[in-house]
Amino acid sequence: MPKQVILGAHFPGVNNTTVWSDPRAGSQIEFASFAHLARTAERGRFDFFFLAEGLRLREQRGLIHDLDVVGRPDTLTVLAGLAAVTERLGLAGTLNATFHEPYELARQLATLDHLSGGRAAWNVVTSSGAFFGANFRRGGFLEHRLRYERAGEFIRTAKRLWDTDGGDFAVRGAQFDIAGRFGVPRSPQGHPVIFQAGDSEGGRELAAAEADAVFSRHHEIEDARAFYRDVKGRLRRYGRNPDDLKIIPGVSFVLGDSDADAREKAHHIRRQQVSPQTAILLLEQVWNRDLSGYDPDGPLPAVDPDVSDHTVVQGRAGQYPDRLATAREWRERAEQKNLSIRELVIETTGRQSFVGTPQSVAAELDRYVQTGACDGFILVPHLTPTGLDEFVDTVVPLLQERGVLRSEYRTTTLRGHLGVS
Secondary structure, three states: OOOOOEEEEEOOOOOOOOOOOOOOOOOOOOHHHHHHHHHHHHHOOOOEEEEOOOOOOOEEOOEEOOOOOOOOOOHHHHHHHHHOOOOOOEEEEEEEOOOOOHHHHHHHHHHHHHHHOOOEEEEEEOOOOHHHHOOOOOOOOOOHHHHHHHHHHHHHHHHHHHHOOOOEEEEEOOOOEEEEEOOOOOEOOEOOEEEEOOOOHHHHHHHHHHOOEEEEOOOOHHHHHHHHHHHHHOHHHHOOOHHHOEEEEEEOEEEOOOHHHHHHHHHHHHHHHOOHHHHHHHHHHHHOOOOOOOOOOOOOOOOOOOOOOOOOEEOOOOOOOOHHHHHHHHHHHHHHHOOOHHHHHHHHOOOOOEEEOHHHHHHHHHHHHHOOOOOEEEEOOOOOOOOOHHHHHHHHHHHHHOOOOOOOOOOOOHHHHHOOO
């Protein structure tokens, strides 16, 4: 019997994946947008809806990032609203273990699990810098080496609270020293599902020890297989089996009537995603310099990246640990292909993972799962809120025909959907 394909629907925030300028694009903050995507995912018998969260608007060169001005609504409030307009779809929220406190967050997630009938999930993220933390009482600074230590203790503490079934608790550790009575009875799932999104050594180890699922960024098939083997191979030392943890990369898709049609659409979408202004902003993240005076249709800067501790970007996870090496690679590629700044950024930051006809995309998604590259996918559409509609109408029936996606929900909780205890 083939493995079932897990599917999650990522609500796309305003970023360089979303085509916010498309006339069909809707609001990023009105509840109707969240409800449309969630209902579409439930119509497609998806496992869960996935919502990211930013604790502060991103800044670049001291200015609010132009793709962030829409704002960042509160995750738990949105998911509580979605619990009322969906019946079976899991509801996963990204919440920071550095700045929240265990009692507060455990209580909120247990409440969401009750409201939804056992569909809550927590995507655990961390932060060590004070940029986000400036919005919080403690100032937010946490030594980088302690971020996963705190996250692991946070998760274990939350699980301890959920297990009390509304009873007394006392937790004393390196990060937390708390005692009291938990105010929420045991929820329908026992514990909300735990997602983990870190890719560092510490993040992979935390996932193997504590998580039920990993939101992975590895979507090239060989890279995905290597990540899958590495993380699943860590489970044994925690007394866990490979099926206890699901690996689910975030991916995008473009569908067409033919493969050539899909490629043409993908090319057009990429140019919408990376405007001239966005190309310069993305290049600045590598060069760590103010490049606002450069022509996006011109050549790369002759100057090298600034590798000092100073940064022009605040509020975005670092993606280029070796800026000089990245710059050398980009210069070589630009010279070989005669690419402008914008053309190069389009080529190097592309996130269109699956491009083709519904038939070819369905076959490729299935191949990834059946050959050990992942357990499923979190789909990131490029349009809000209707970007998932075509996938549900055309690809989902093909996955159902293959016998790798349910035609009807057979379980009521997210743990049941995912097959994790």
